[in-house]
Amino acid sequence: MGMEQGEFSLSAGEFARIKARVYSVAGISLSDAKRTLVISRLSKILRALELPSFNAYVDYLERGGSAEDGQDFINALTTNLTRFYREDHHFEHLRSHVRALMAERPRGSRLRIWSAGCSTGQEPYTIALDLLAAFPDLRRWDFKILATDIDTAVIAKAAAGVYPESELAGLSSERARLFAKGGDGSIRIPAAERDLVSFKPLNLIGAWPMRGPFDAIFCRNVAIYFDKPTQGEMFGRFSQMLAPEGFLYIGHSENLGSGGEGFRLVGKTIYQSREKLNKRAA
Template sequence: MEQGEYSLSEREFARIKARVYAVAGISLSDAKRTLVVSRLSKIVRALRLPSFDAYVDYLERGGTAQDGQDFVNALTTNLTRFYREDHHFDHLRTHVANLMAERPRGPRLRIWSAGCSTGQEPYTIGMDLLGAFPELKRWDFRILATDIDTAVLAKAAGGVYPENELTGLSQERARAFERGGDGMIRIPAAVRELVSFKPLNLIGPWPMKGPFDAVFCRNVAIYFDKPTQGEVFGRFAKMMAPEGFLYIGHSENLGSGGDGFRLVGKTIYQSKEKLNRRAA
């Protein structure tokens, strides 16, 4: 135990697990015990509460909305990077090229990054597509980027990252970022303007209508149990444009939520709903 950390009993851990599952669908394994102690101790101390039990009591008896949010923010895992699993972006480029051929006058293109963390995923989508197809600037092209964690969304909206986030990117990809000369890189305004960051809990209501030509929900459902994964992926099926694509993480599958999709590539699924090409 680090100095200033509280001890966590089995019962307290069980209560914390039950709460984060109920509010965020996140299934914490026993391996996350140390993480729970280190992340929540700071909050419990700041609230001047004597124990984790007192903290859960406090949350259950109506701590503020911010207290509830701080609890969730502390227990999410936000690991991400630019061009993560980059075969998805190659596939998306081909899909968008096909859509552009079908919609030559450039109507609407909608992409959803669900569980966007600090923004690297939606910004990669925007940078990659604008780089490949500059004419998209004249399209009604928007990227919706959502996450349950409001702290990562605030960082994402800033669009500023340490330069070492470019490690491993090709020179061509790295050139698309603006350098501040201060050790930081910035997302160009034309890309930032494409992306709307919004808080959204994937196990809560989804207020938007869609349809989305592509949905990225990568490395998010791994934190859910099987029934929750099936439910969330099943809901994506209803949000897809006909023949739109769903991209998921390398260790994920759609489970019971796969009825509306067919597998077309490595962790790439296509909506089974047919596009009426004459009407499109």
């Protein structure tokens, strides 16, 4: 409520401590413009923990906080904006890639896609809905989508697969029909598509326990929160996780920077692993 605004003040030193912590844990670089956001997002936690100041809160996280407290801190500071069919041209490109793979590989083969930084699930579910509608035979393939995010709250929401009907705004009626109607103003992801997606918490600047390789990786609107060295390292690691002829899709305002060495640009914010192409040619 408005009355609670200004309940806690954030000194430059406290802001610096919070910035250092979210950077070291999640790779997220908070600009000075995010000060108000930090105050509003973290004040709720301070109140719940009955702590008097941001300094007391960081002390608490450093000295006695549980893993859950640490996770709440990260969850509060992520930005999770997303939507179904965001950047349509990526899904169009993916469709043609999957069509080609299905023509090449024996029916029933392995096909893997990773949505890294999936937020509340709209991105991996768009992949599932779009591909199953285009290629019903995919149900007979070993086809799976891995969807990961550092924020455990969005992962829980995503796994439920239930959204307000307003999420359909801007979608064609043909696309809107891909969703199941809840009758109470909600929409649901049908079981066939929901079952294709495994949601897992994963920090992109930490260890990646999965083996891969992935035929496509979506990592869109995540790197914008990282500094250049962190972005470069992550994109370099993606090239190691891609299958031959696999594609990487990134956000509309992003580029690969120093991580672009192993890739060639094949479309607007669409990259193919160059290292793998060379290996195949050799």
